[in-house]
Amino acid sequence: xxxxxxxxxAAKTGPAGMxxxxxxxxxxxxxxxxxxxxxxxxxxxxxxxxxxxxxxxxGGLASRTKRIRVRGVAGEKLRFFLTSLGIGPRSR
Numbered sequence: 001x002x003x004x005x006x007x008x009x010a011a012k013t014g015p016a017g018m019x020x021x022x023x024x025x026x027x028x029x030x031x032x033x034x035x036x037x038x039x040x041x042x043x044x045x046x047x048x049x050x051x052x053x054x055x056x057x058x059g060g061l062a063s064r065t066k067r068i069r070v071r072g073v074a075g076e077k078l079r080f081f082l083t084s085l086g087i088g089p090r091s092r
Contacts, residue, residue: 001058002087004066008036013043015085022065023085040066048073048081 005019010026017024027039037057045052050073059067070078 001067001069002082003060004040004068004085006036006040006064006066008039008064013039018086023087025085034061037061037066040068044068044070044081047084048077 003022005022005024007016007024007026008029008031010016010028013027013029014025015023016026025040025043027036027043029035029039040057041052041055044055048055048070050070054071054073056069056071057066058069073081
């Protein structure tokens, strides 16, 4: 499980540095009818090359701060992804 700060309605979807202690993810989708949440799930799934069904927002569905659970990903692959977002050894 990890947390992200999401900025909906951006020009394009992708990492956007840090927001305090949390990695920030810009998503192009607006925060309407779950579109931004779906964009977060799609970004994480695409980045990890896993099905969207393996990514779940377990907290923050109506908030910009999301808690994400990912299933079925090897530890090293997940660590690399989290490091690319700013979470992990290189972020300290």
